[in-house]
Amino acid sequence: MESNNEIDPGLRKKLSVLQLEYERDPEKVKRGRSAFLQEAEQFAKTVSPLNKMRHNGWINSIQSIFMFRKKEHTPMFNTLMTIMLVFTLVLGGGGTTLVAAQNTQPDQPLYGIKLWSEQFRSNLTNNPQNKYQLSLEFADRRFEEIQNLFQSGGIPTEEIQNRYINQVEQTIRFAMSLSDDRALNALQQIQERLQIQNQALLQVKTDGTVNADASLTRTRLMIQERLNWIEGGLSNLNQLREQIRQQEKVHEQDPQNPESNAEQATRSIPEGGAGNPWTTGTPTPYSGYGPGDCTNCTPSGNGESNPWTTGTPTPYSGYGPGDCENCTPSGNGESNPWTTGTPTPYSGYGPGPGSDPSQTCTPGTGDDIMPQPTQQQIGQPTQAGPQPTTTGTGSQATPGSGDPGGKH
Amino acid sequence: MNSFTEQDLLIGARAYDLNILGMIYDRYSPGIYRYAMRLLGDECLAEDCVAETFSRFLKVIRSGLGPKDHLQAYLYRIAHNWITDRYRRQPPTPITLDDSMHADKNTLPELQTETIMEQKEVLLALRSLTADQRQVVILRFIEGWGNEEVAAALEKPVGAIKALQHRALETLRICLVKGKKDDIDGIK
Known part of the structure; x- marks a missing residue:
């Protein structure tokens, strides 16, 4: 035997104890053979190769090219392999998509996945400090997107701008959830970032179109406004926290409209004179607060320009005729429906001075006096600049035709 | 047939x-x-x-x-x-000795017991091998198959069969021959 030369004689002797001939019970052999043939007969009767199996030969041939040849039919192995393959494809493919989405811009298809992944990361973070840092990072990303858009000659839509500013607000909110010391540090950090971003926008060159310039201005105004918040917050942290609470209330009332909550909150500023709840500082140019810069404005007069009220003006609300020192009251007493008493100087009632106080006012007949404020007047709620005239100029100033702004 | x-x-x-x-x-x-x-x-x-x-x-x-x-x-x-x-x-x-077991009339009980013990020893040594090594040893040295046939049974190349065989025999030699020799030396 060829194998005898390959084995140690002592070992061969040891192994030879297994080379016994085992007597097999003939009865068991007969039974085993009969059972085998019976099983084969059943298969032969009822089973031809399954339809789906008939053409599997070519699949196996192809598989054998790429894979190791299977020793046996192993359904469990195949199932496990399939599950693993699906998981690998889903996780691997999903991971690749996520990574690819991280550098997308708002106008690209995978941008939604980028936002979703950021939201997911934010939700997974429990530590307030980490949440804040993450939010700050995302705010930077939003700004870079806007900057890239400007630089590539595009114009960021209002949605993109709002997304950015919402992220900034979110960051401020997370900063406010920190302890006082950390919150102050965080606010300073946000302030620095926003200032840098504001400066960066100053250097951005748009394509010169009106829309691009307007969009750039709007973005800068948004940043400026948040800087004002932060400025107020640095001087009074609790006040900023209160503002944020109010803002969240506004957001809760209209959660479907994600448009900058701060803008909504700003619009919902209460009665004139109550001040600006968002800032206690000096109004910043273009921030939307303080006197306007309109010198030759004519009221639009369509009544739609005042979204704050459509009701009847109330005394001291700033509507009605202004205070004119040299004007003679119209005489019929109907010119001021809000009071029957003697108008008090600077109270906002009584005949206005007209645009030229040197002119002598002629008492009117009362016909050209507005019996009640018109929609034109309603359209100018708190406009505090040089006042527009309504029906006449100062030379023809008649009682009631003077300063509709009343008090200023 | x-x-x-x-x-x-x-x-x-x-x-x-x-x-x-x-x-x-x-x-x-x-x-x-x-x-x-x-x-x-x-x-x-x-x-x-x-x-x-x-x-x-x-x-x-x-x-x-x-x-x-x-x-x-x-x-x-x-x-x-x-x-x-x-x-x-x-x-x-476990192999148990039953009282009802009867000795083969043709062989002495002590010889039969020795054979059984030797078989048991070899079987235990075989179990210390890997499945492939065990199959190679059985098929090559007990069933008397050639390398090519064993290679076909294991779906491995002949070279791999030879390597398996070499390692298997080395392990068996340590278990069955060298170990026994050490035991004898220890007794002496």
Whole structure:
């Protein structure tokens, strides 16, 4: 035997104890053979190769090219392999998509996945400090997107701008959830970032179109406004926290409209004179607060320009005729429906001075006096600049035709 | 019966020719039984192994798969896998001496006991090998197969079979020859 030369004689002797001939019970052999043939007969009767199996030969041939040849039919192995393959494809493919989405811009298809992944990361973070840092990072990303858009000659839509500013607000909110010391540090950090971003926008060159310039201005105004918040917050942290609470209330009332909550909150500023709840500082140019810069404005007069009220003006609300020192009251007493008493100087009632106080006012007949404020007047709620005239100029100033702004 | 080659038998088996299937059983079942007995040392288990081997063979043919050649090697592979699974599922059954056991009239009880102990020792040594090594040793040195046949049964190249064989014999030599020699030296 060829194998005898390959084995140690002592070992061969040891192994030879297994080379016994085992007597097999003939009865068991007969039974085993009969059972085998019976099983084969059943298969032969009822089973031809399954339809789906008939053409599997070519699949196996192809598989054998790429894979190791299977020793046996192993359904469990195949199932496990399939599950693993699906998981690998889903996780691997999903991971690749996520990574690819991280550098997308708002106008690209995978941008939604980028936002979703950021939201997911934010939700997974429990530590307030980490949440804040993450939010700050995302705010930077939003700004870079806007900057890239400007630089590539595009114009960021209002949605993109709002997304950015919402992220900034979110960051401020997370900063406010920190302890006082950390919150102050965080606010300073946000302030620095926003200032840098504001400066960066100053250097951005748009394509010169009106829309691009307007969009750039709007973005800068948004940043400026948040800087004002932060400025107020640095001087009074609790006040900023209160503002944020109010803002969240506004957001809760209209959660479907994600448009900058701060803008909504700003619009919902209460009665004139109550001040600006968002800032206690000096109004910043273009921030939307303080006197306007309109010198030759004519009221639009369509009544739609005042979204704050459509009701009847109330005394001291700033509507009605202004205070004119040299004007003679119209005489019929109907010119001021809000009071029957003697108008008090600077109270906002009584005949206005007209645009030229040197002119002598002629008492009117009362016909050209507005019996009640018109929609034109309603359209100018708190406009505090040089006042527009309504029906006449100062030379023809008649009682009631003077300063509709009343008090200023 | 001997005129049928393995290819002929496989073609007949795929057609569910009962005569051919009977021939296959008659030709290969004794060897598989012997193989199972040598590894398991239990008649009932060896019979189970034979029955399961041929049953699996039928199922494989039914599914349209199965061997294209080397029928004998294929059947031994099924038996080997069954035995390996059996090893994994449960530890080896302890061999007990029953009072009702009767000595073979032709052999002395002490010789018979010695043979049984030697068999047990070899079986334990074989179990210390890997499944592939064990199969190579059994097929090569007990069943007397050639390298090519063993390679077909294990679906490995001949070189790999030789490497398995080398490592297996080295392990067995340590277990059965060297270990015994050390024991004797220790007694002296």
